[in-house]
Amino acid sequence: MRLRLRQVFVIGLTLSLLGIGVPAWSQDDPKSCNDLLSADTPAYVVCTWMATPEEALDIAKFWLDNDSENLKEAGPLNPILIDCSEDGNVCPTDSEGDGELHDVDGPDVPGAEDGGTPECQNGESCFVDGNGLSAAEKAAAMETPAGKATQTVAPTGMRVWIETELADDFKAGKLAEAAKKIAALAVEQPNVVGVRFTSQLGYNQNFATAEELDKFVTEATTALRALLPGKKMAAHTVVPVFGCGANDACKAEITKKYPLIDPDRIGSWLAKGTIDQLSLDSGHLGTEFATWKIDAAEAQRNQWIQVRARAWDAYAQIAAEDASFAATGTAKLTEEQATKAITERIATPLQDDAAETVTLWTRWQNDQGQVSRVYGEKWAANVTWEQLKKLATVRPRLATVYDPAKPEVDLATDLKNLSEVFGQVYLHAS
Secondary structure, three states: OHHHHHHHHHHHHHHHHOOOOOOOOOOOOOOEOHHHOOOOOOOOOOOEOOOOHHHHHHHHHHHHHHHHHHHHHOOOOOOOOOOOOOOOOOOOOOOOOOOOOOOOOOOOOOOOHHHOOOEOOOOOEOOEOOOOOEHHHHHHHHOOHHHHHHHHOHHHOOEEEEEOOOHHHHHOOOHHHHHHHHHHHHOOOOOEEEEEOOOOOOOOOOOOOHHHHHHHHHHHHHHHHHHOOOOEEEEEEOOHHHHHOOOHHHHHHHHHHOOOOOHHHHHHHHHOOOOOEEEEEOOOOOOOOHHHOOOHHHHHHHHHHHHHHOOHHHOOEEEEEEOOOOEEOOOOOOHHHHHHHHHHHHHHHHHOOOOOEEEEEOEEEOOOOOEEEOOOHHHOOOHHHHHHOOOHHHHHHEEEEEOOOOOOOOHHHHHHHHOOOOOEEEEEOO
């Protein structure tokens, strides 16, 4: 019997793949609705009424006859009430609310009628939403340069990350306060994907121990996730040992030089879901490995081989980050140089199937006030920017970092121009 059923199944499946119909096995079923299917529907697709049209009519009549008498009588069951004063009954005392029953749609707290804000006993406004942020905190955040930018960027269609550095706040014992300020920028902005809470993690932040580094990552992401459920957590760092490839002398020296940037530690953050996106910087690739005669191209190749071998992209989104297109004043690459740089620094990481996105720094200002740009001053045209604008097919995979407190022209102009190249933007918030 089992063999025969298997033969019938195989024959039916084969015929359906060949486009040949076979009679439906359930055609005589009173609940069959196979007659509603098109003639070319595969035989293994079967339509069955949950209730036939006649049964549906009977059900509707039951509830609607006699001026819906049955529907009116089908009210909710009587609630189960517990008398907390009776011996043996234990009732929680730490629940939210005032312990009193309220009318449907009625305010739970006096003072909240008509959308009003309830007040604390001492008179000040203290209402916070489910994320622990007050209306005043969110309103204040929207008045900052980053807050204004999150609203200005919406028409461009770019996805937004809030970019900040929480390491100093963590060391100063002010992480919770700083996390709330950052969360207020993102909590009600649907185009904000998440928060990049640190840069050069473990590289230049002077953490004393690996345990302290782990503590920072855990506490920062926990605080932000509590305030921003559903948003993603991102971090930027470098992993110098990856550039060594198979050179054991290089690996030994680099590991000694950067003891906190341990690939296994970083991999554990990804595997546990602590970090959703990891950006790997390429700034050190051209100089860090000269002692071992490893150039930038070989170091980059080594890095992405290591990322693939560790399957980091199975746990999180991996991004390549590059600031080398920009130069003081403006980018000075020729068309040939720009094309070569795009091939090496953008196309190669994407084609190597290790990085899903590439982040380019397009403008920054140093402590002396010198501005480095990829595009021309005040958005004057230049060769590099025009070459980047040709990458329309990979625009969703390209991102940039933008400081709204230091615009090139103004928020609207800058963000519109950036959106011609990039599908994502990291808005810096101090």
